[in-house]
Amino acid sequence: MSNGFAIYESVVPTLPMLAFLSVTLGKQIAASQLSNTERRYLTYIELQAERLPRSELQKLLRSDSETERNSAVSMDEVFLVLKGICLCANSTLHFGVDKSLNYLTQMRVFKDIQAHSNLHAKARSVIFIMISWICMLYSATELKEPCHLRIDSSQHANLNTPIREVGASEYSICELIPQYGSLLPVKSLPVDYYAKETFDTLKVSLLNANTLVRIGGLRIQWVNNVSAHLSLDMEQKSLMIFAMPTFCDLHRFEGTIFEKIISGYYDQYSKPDRFSSIEYLREIRISYRLLFADDWRAYRWYRRIAPSSVETLGLFDSYLDELSKPLSSSTNSYSADTDFPILGSRLIDLQNYIDRQNPGTIVMLWRDRRDMLRWYTFWVVTIIGGLGIVIALLSAGLAAAQVYYAIPSGA
Structure with a gap:
């Protein structure tokens, strides 16, 4: 790369x-x-x-x-x-x-x-x-x-x-x-105050690429437009990710042609709160960290699939490596309201989709790290319980053997 x-x-x-x-x-x-x-x-x-x-x-x-x-x-x-x-x-x-x-x-x-x-x-x-x-x-x-x-x-x-x-x-x-069609994100519906905390939290364990692919069964579709970034296509079971974050870095300032063109896209009813071209491109850049950098399994998976983005652009955007590289400090969650005021609705939809998935095999259960407390609890109980059953069976077998050999051969 x-x-x-x-x-x-x-x-x-x-x-x-x-x-x-x-x-x-x-x-x-x-x-x-x-x-x-x-x-x-x-x-x-x-x-x-x-x-x-x-x-x-x-x-x-x-x-x-x-x-x-x-x-x-x-x-x-x-x-x-x-x-x-x-x-x-x-x-x-x-x-x-x-x-x-x-x-x-x-x-x-x-x-x-x-x-x-x-x-x-x-x-x-x-x-x-x-x-x-x-x-x-x-x-x-x-x-x-x-x-x-x-x-x-x-x-x-x-x-x-x-x-x-x-x-x-x-x-x-x-x-x-x-x-x-509705290409860019639109304004989200108001959220009930008491439900806001539930909807606001974006969990890395649910939204990292490893979970999305292995548990959600989604296919990563690299795209060369910023509008489709983080769009979930349920018909194709694919998640679209922008393949050229260099564009976001290049247009992160005021006065660019991107800012000029996009300024007339929304009306007062569809425009997301706090929308600006600079904020939208910033959210795209930090979303790569959420997808790939904050979970080591996701980063390992990224290293394998990133070259496939070449098929979309004709070249590999090495800025992807920079944005997806794990940092010395990582986080377990983000705020949809604070960190992703524009793309938050797409991430919440994606999180809800992943939250509804149930692993169907032992291998899937082993890979499912969405809730680490539940994962540890399940496997500790399974392993200890399994060992207990094995010990009980061995004890029963040993007792039966003792009884067998204790009975006189003539009887």
Whole structure:
């Protein structure tokens, strides 16, 4: 897993890359000051861009004569498009796909394609995909015909629909995303005062990855969007975990493009208490400690499965190792209200699910460490009771043998 850093260090930042990163983070980025965190993000964007057919992007950027000469689209040009989308987001109240397309056309990044209906639909689809790389609020599928606004249903739980017509791109991105389903956490219902303590406590013994997999029978599904993090898909019996916490670290400050885009997502009724982009990303970061770091069995399990996240991103985010590594001091519980005011409802649902599971075999009973007092009590009673029964049987056998040999052979 450590060889992930070699990949990041091999990135040679170009001016368009640095310009894109500067607009995304809301601060000036110089090549000499590029951190490993920023390199990881640029590498991720590059890998996603490699999956986008350059021939299709070529039709949007090039004139017909240039296309005929097979003038290839460079990675720098991809970053110029991404920069234009970010500039549009910063300068527009209701940022969305169509407004980004108009902005790119006005800035002559895209050629004028209004008269070409097929190209117009394709451009909308491409921009929808690129916005997903920038904000990581949803996971878009690869470009395919016919052109629609598609999100990957395997990377989200409980979708209403994974597809919207390209005409929906007239909506702002924060109006468009909810049309697929409730992706981000919403405001929880009020909890009765006397029940608050029960609902507030999040136990590491119930929520660590080892328990979730071995007792809960859940499959860890790595995803490349922040919206699905800690979502429980009961149909697939899978728990979705964000595979790139580098994004959370990179956007932990004010003034980022993520903060700008997500600011228009909620209304006054659905917005969780104390919600902010910074708080949401902070909760995602500390959730890795709850899942992997606070229980040694969970960390041992993490070391085995973490490389599978590569299948989602195309690379391993080594920041996962840093967040999941056990600390000198660990905790047995967290507070849903204090530590996870936004993601707390998802963790409570997950905890309730685990609490309802009953081990069905002796092996499962041995692995079930959700309640250590109950575990010790059960096995002490079982072992002592079992030994008592064995001793009693041996005593009875010995007594029978004594009686047998005490009776005269003639009798």
